[in-house]
Amino acid sequence: MSFERVAIIGLGLLGGSIGLAVQDYLPGVATTGYDADPATRARARELGLAGTISDTAAEAVSQSDLVIFCVPVGAMAAAAAEVAGSLRPDALVSDVGSSKESVAKALSDALPGAAIIPAHPVAGTEHSGPDAGFASLFRNRWCIITPPEGADPAKVKALSEFWTALGANVELMTAQHHDLVLAVTSHLPHLIAYTIVGTASDLEGVTQGEVIKYSAGGFRDFTRIAASDPTMWRDVFLTNKDAVLEMLQRFSEDLTALQRAIRVGDGDQLFDHFTRTRAIRRSIIELGQDDARPDFGRSDHGGTEP
Amino acid sequence: MSFERVAIIGLGLLGGSIGLAVQDYLPGVATTGYDADPATRARARELGLAGTISDTAAEAVSQSDLVIFCVPVGAMAAAAAEVAGSLRPDALVSDVGSSKESVAKALSDALPGAAIIPAHPVAGTEHSGPDAGFASLFRNRWCIITPPEGADPAKVKALSEFWTALGANVELMTAQHHDLVLAVTSHLPHLIAYTIVGTASDLEGVTQGEVIKYSAGGFRDFTRIAASDPTMWRDVFLTNKDAVLEMLQRFSEDLTALQRAIRVGDGDQLFDHFTRTRAIRRSIIELGQDDARPDFGRSDHGGTEP
Secondary structure, three states, X not given: OOOOEEEEEOOXXXXXXXXXXXXXXXXXXXXXXXXXXXXXXXXXXXXXXXXXXXXXXXXXXXXXXXXXXXXXHHHHHHHHHHHOOOOOOOOEEEEOOOOOHHHHHHHHHHOOOOEEOOEEEEOOOOOOOHXXXXXXXXXXXXXXXXXXOOOOHHHHHHHHHHHHHOOOEEEEOOHXXXXXXXXXXXXXXXXXXXXXXXXXOOOOOOOHHHHHHOHHHOHHHHHHHOOOOHHHHHHHHHHOHHHHHHHHHHHHHHHHHHHHHHHHOOHHHHHHHHHHHHHHHHHHHHOOOOOOOOOOXXXXXXXXXX | OOOOEEEEEOOOHHHHHHHHHHHHHXXXXXXXXXXXXXXXXXXXXXXOOXXXXXXXXXXXXXXXXXXXXXXXXXXXXXXXXXXXXXXXXOOEEEEOOOOOHHHHHHHHHHOOOOEEOOEEEEOXXXXXXXXXXXXXXXXXXXXXXXXXXXXXXXXXXXXXXXXXHOOOEEEEOOHHHHHHHHHHHHHHHHHHHHHHHHHHOOOOOOOHHHHHHOHHHOHHHHHHHOXXXXXXXXXXXXXXXXXXXXXXXXXXXXXXXXXXXXXXXXXXXXXXXXXXXXXXXHHHHHOOOOOOOOOOOHHHOOOOOO
């Protein structure tokens, strides 16, 4: 089983990249795109993000055997409601959201009876909108598929093959476990980065000009992920609240311990901690998820992935 | 006035890069290097990090009119004590430490009567040791010089011209202001990165293998600066304690506010904060201190600079 026509609802960085990737890597598969924003639809037509750009979500999905929602996770319920009643009975419904338990619920509530298998391609850049998409975004990145209990194995297989065709490495896990893993590998780092960039911009003793001028001292790296799409990230934190707050609690405890070590001048504790974290960096490079080159191989693909 | 012979005490990333840069960009200037570690001295000879590698610090400085200490800031006092009595009377003493008030005091205590003008080239990578150095490390990076009150203007000018010759943009400020600016642009980001990498490696629900596997979700960027030299960073936090603790306090307050916004579901507060930080990223790119390309132009130079 494979798909004949894919509908992409939401034509930002992820949706646009899927449209371009399907046209490049699955030329036999038709693509239809829709975005709630008329300006984005117009731009998507100019850029050819999909074979057809429909003016309604219902029209976009009506012929499709795979429907992928690529909207912020907080907008999934409304986007799904727009297509209720227009889906092909055999259609598989999926998404690309960064939190999975809440999206699974939003989609199944809005589309009772539909076959729903959520997914999360762990790929992206700090840029957003229809102009940010590119066909190779998913190559050598992970796509996590979270099949609900009782999901049709044939549909899970077809969705896995779809993402593999776009260049992704597919992994299956429960939505709950996905949300825990991403809370630490993606959501907490983004929240920390958003926080420190805000802190640095609110100082009296140091001008914002100085912060920017000397940002190469380390601050710069944080500003990059703190430039990610505000709507997407607001929704991620609100929809993966429990896991994010749990990770945040642990982080705050660890930060307090290092803060105390600095205050009391416990150099050994600092040295031991910094040595341990250095080893983890080595493992990441050995596993090929980063690169010791100055650009950490980012020139090969899309940069930091939300 | 310019320098005829430069002594480099400490042949790690910074000292080795200065030795290579002087040989490339100031071929008329002689270089003598010393490192307390015999293995590092042997490697420095193989790599040609300086024209001469001396077996004692006293011998290295005896003929030099510029002496640059390139050791961890916690080791400055001991390194300076080793050359007391061996300095040329007209020698200028400087350093490359990341905290400046404490280093200025350590050097002047150990070398009473010597002409001392501390400096901090805001340049480096997460790598360390004699093999990590390269001649172009300082090109287009900032070098902050912190002349003490009453410093000889001719010597300040000569030191500025020295760093300009190595490719750096020179800025003058007080040691106290330097320590405040670097606390936010460099020291706090490194402490946060060290913390989150430690937090992520201590989870029960998520394996370290999963953290590494999905690190491209944002976590990866933090591991890079958390791989910086543990000795250097231990000393930075202990010697710039007050400014770091002040910034840490502000960061913790801001983090608590965002944590509360997540807990109570205040999406507007999150959205407003994330929009503001995005604008700061734009300013950094406009000022040329970072780059919107996936590798943020890191391939042009040395990566994240401590």
